[in-house]
Amino acid sequence: MQERLIGDVRVTRIEEIMGPGFPAKDFFPEFDAETFKSHEHWLAPTYYQPESGKLIASIHSWLVRTPHHTILIDACSGNHKPRPAMPRFDMLDTPYLDRLQAAGVAPEQVDFVMCTHLHVDHVGWNTRLQDGRWVPTFPNARYVMSRTDHDHWAAEAKRPETAAYQVNTYNDSVLPVVEAGKAEFVADGHQCDACLTVRPTPGHTPGHIRVDLASKDRRAVFSGDALHNPVQVPLWQWNSRFCEDPAQARRTRGELLAHCAETRALLMPAHFAPPHAAYIKAKGDAFELDWDRG
Ligand SMILES: [Zn+2]
Numbered sequence: 001m002q003e004r005l006i007g008d009v010r011v012t013r014i015e016e017i018m019g020p021g022f023p024a025k026d027f028f029p030e031f032d033a034e035t036f037k038s039h040e041h042w043l044a045p046t047y048y049q050p051e052s053g054k055l056i057a058s059i060h061s062w063l064v065r066t067p068h069h070t071i072l073i074d075a076c077s078g079n080h081k082p083r084p085a086m087p088r089f090d091m092l093d094t095p096y097l098d099r100l101q102a103a104g105v106a107p108e109q110v111d112f113v114m115c116t117h118l119h120v121d122h123v124g125w126n127t128r129l130q131d132g133r134w135v136p137t138f139p140n141a142r143y144v145m146s147r148t149d150h151d152h153w154a155a156e157a158k159r160p161e162t163a164a165y166q167v168n169t170y171n172d173s174v175l176p177v178v179e180a181g182k183a184e185f186v187a188d189g190h191q192c193d194a195c196l197t198v199r200p201t202p203g204h205t206p207g208h209i210r211v212d213l214a215s216k217d218r219r220a221v222f223s224g225d226a227l228h229n230p231v232q233v234p235l236w237q238w239n240s241r242f243c244e245d246p247a248q249a250r251r252t253r254g255e256l257l258a259h260c261a262e263t264r265a266l267l268m269p270a271h272f273a274p275p276h277a278a279y280i281k282a283k284g285d286a287f288e289l290d291w292d293r294g
Helices: 033-037 096-102 120-126 147-156 164-173 175-179 246-263
Strands: 003-006 009-023 054-065 070-073 112-114 127-130 133-136 142-146 183-186 196-200 209-215 218-224 266-269 278-283 286-291
Touching: 003 218, 009 096, 009 209, 120 127, 120 164, 133 175, 142 147, 142 196, 147 164, 147 183, 164 175, 218 246, 246 266, 246 278, 246 286
Parallel strands: 070 112, 112 142, 142 183, 218 266
Antiparallel strands: 003 009, 009 054, 054 070, 127 133, 196 209, 209 218, 266 278, 278 286
């Protein structure tokens, strides 16, 4: 299990799923075969599977151990959750909690769970099934989420035209922690630990947040789904089809990459395949990856 030391903070990736996901041509609304082909030599086979045309995605949490707190950033998809029409996330049974334990953390030891946004693959382990009820997986944790995103998805869950998997996601993975009084609704500048700061990164969802880590002279950015696949560094104008506000998502992605380049912050997204994190170099208005191979 790869562990990174960023200043005084230990960061460990906790894997839920790794493998081929959506076809690239369906995933990016701006997909252009020729442009994509020009990147295939470095994307395949780690980030793209040529034989199937699918992007390789990792679904993981970042376990962040500061001198004072144990924090999980993003909570993956969870086990035993009905996700109609979303086979990748439907009724999973993964050893995610065993992997967390192997990293040295029991559910009782988690102080905060931070959700960059409230999509299906970021809130699942907020809860687990116990005697037919969804209960908080981490009994001593506060669950940190953006007020804007919460209110948006709470309203969506009540609309009859909302996809069933999204309704279920709110009702089985967000609502139970709200009802248990364990949710903290936050906005720009919130700190649950002195070295972690919430910043708004809207576009993928209305209240999407990133979490900035600063410890000693080192920096990292947990960027959630501001981008999904490393091809979106050189092709930073390409959105995912799940970005709710395409123009805003594009603006946010450009600002995020510029910020990482300027501050030498390690970019730690929610879905990059190995080595899962990279530094960013700016060249004019273009960006390049500088992988952190540890
Ligand atoms: Zn995601």
